Amino acid sequence: MVDLLSADFAPPTFQLKSIHFTMARQFFVGGNFKMNGTKDSVTKIIEGLNSADLPSNVQVVIAPPAPYLGLAVEVNKQSTVAISAQNVYDKASGAYTGEISANQVLDLGATWTLTGHSERRTLIKESDEFIAEKTKFAIEQGLSVILCIGETLEERKAGITLDVCARQLDAVSKIISDWSKIVVAYEPVWAIGTGLAATPEDAQETHKGIRAHLAKTIGEQSETVQILYGGSVNGKNAPEFKDKVDVDGFLVGGASLKPEFVDIIRSRL
Numbered sequence: 020m021v022d023l024l025s026a027d028f029a030p031p032t033f034q035l036k037s038i039h040f041t042m043a044r045q046f047f048v049g050g051n052f053k054m055n056g057t058k059d060s061v062t063k064i065i066e067g068l069n070s071a072d073l074p075s076n077v078q079v080v081i082a083p084p085a086p087y088l089g090l091a092v093e094v095n096k097q098s099t100v101a102i103s104a105q106n107v108y109d110k111a112s113g114a115y116t117g118e119i120s121a122n123q124v125l126d127l128g129a130t131w132t133l134t135g136h137s138e139r140r141t142l143i144k145e146s147d148e149f150i151a152e153k154t155k156f157a158i159e160q161g162l163s164v165i166l167c168i169g170e171t172l173e174e175r176k177a178g179i180t181l182d183v184c185a186r187q188l189d190a191v192s193k194i195i196s197d198w199s200k201i202v203v204a205y206e207p208v209w210a211i212g213t214g215l216a217a218t219p220e221d222a223q224e225t226h227k228g229i230r231a232h233l234a235k236t237i238g239e240q241s242e243t244v245q246i247l248y249g250g251s252v253n254g255k256n257a258p259e260f261k262d263k264v265d266v267d268g269f270l271v272g273g274a275s276l277k278p279e280f281v282d283i284i285r286s287r288l
Contacts, residue, residue: 046074047202047245047268048284049165050081050275051105051133061087064276065094071281073099078268079284080131080165081275085119092128103131103165106139109153111160121160132157135167135187137208147190154201155194163200165270166191167249168229172209180207181228188229192236202245204270205229210250211272219260222248226265254279257286 052061061083073079082103083091091102108118124132134157135150154164170183184205195201205225210216217225226246233241248260249270254277260266274280 044243044245044267045076045078046287047078047080047247048280049103049133049202049204049247049249049268049270050079050280051136051249051270051272052081052083052276053105053138053272054084055276056084056087058087058090060276061091062094064280065091065100067278068100068281069094069096071284073097073281073284074288075099077284077287082131082133088124088129089127101131102129103133104129104162105133105136107132107134107153107157107162109149109156111156121157121162125161129162131163131165133165133167133204137167137169137206137211141171141208147187150187151190151194154191158195158197158200163202165202165204165247167204167206167270169206169208169249175207175209180225181232184225184229185232188232189236192233196237198233198237198240198244202247203229203233204247204249206249206270212251214251216251216256217248219263219266222260222266223263226263230265252283254282254286257283261287 077099079100080103081100082105085104088102088104095102104119104124107121107124108115111120111122121132134154139145154166157164168184168187170180174180174183207217229246230241233244245267246265247268247270248266252269252271253274257269269283271280271283274283
């Protein structure tokens with residue numbers, strides 16, 4: 020009889036080959052209206068979506084200005100379209116003049132929020148840590164989050180694009196373990212509102228690097244996290260990203276205010 024505890028016994032060894040596969044991630048299109056719109060124009064945009072033949076397998080999330088969140092919820096009739104805030108605070112209520120809480124967003128019927136948009140980072144000077152805290156609190160209150168990351172032109176020229184994205188992501192992964200309610204939007208700051216855009220190849224390379232970094236920090240969840248590209252996406256260039264396996268959709272700015280937003284939503288048909 021072989022003594023399995025004996026130091027002389029060496030059990031057979033097996034070499035397992037790692038298998039990489041890409042999970043099927045739902046195509047996702049976000050529309051950030053920014054500080055644009057009126058009751059009339061927001062209503063017309065959403066009524067346009069209501070009457071459009073939108074694909075049933077595409078998740079669409081639109082973010083009108085905060086005063087029109089309730090209106091957007093009321094006007095929206097598309098089951099595949101959800102309403103998002105553009106920003107939330109990291110507290111439920113209190114003496115925080117001008118802020119909006121996740122609870123108030125939910126009370127209006129919206130189910131998403133953006134956090135970390137480059138304009139909040141650069142103009143309002145929000146830190147990575149503050150954005151992470153807002154993201155965490157929003158999720159805890161019941162919202163889903165589009166977490167925006169991205170580098171400036173100077174950072175891109177310095178060759179530290181992925182370092183910047185990793186730093187912004189790490190602030191979140193340090194305090195959030197479950198990423199099932201987070202969609203990441205990579206938005207190169209130099210391509211927002213400038214008419215410039217990364218090539219589909221550039222976007223795929225950066226998204227692949229982002230996913231690889233997430234694999235190190237959040238493990239297998241990295242395969243299911245949707246990573247959107249944002250940066251002067253329009254109806255004309257959106258189809259060019261169709262075969263990029265790590266580009267799971269778009270976060271659209273100015274084009275979300277125009278009829279071509281429907282073309283972007285339909286760009287993978």
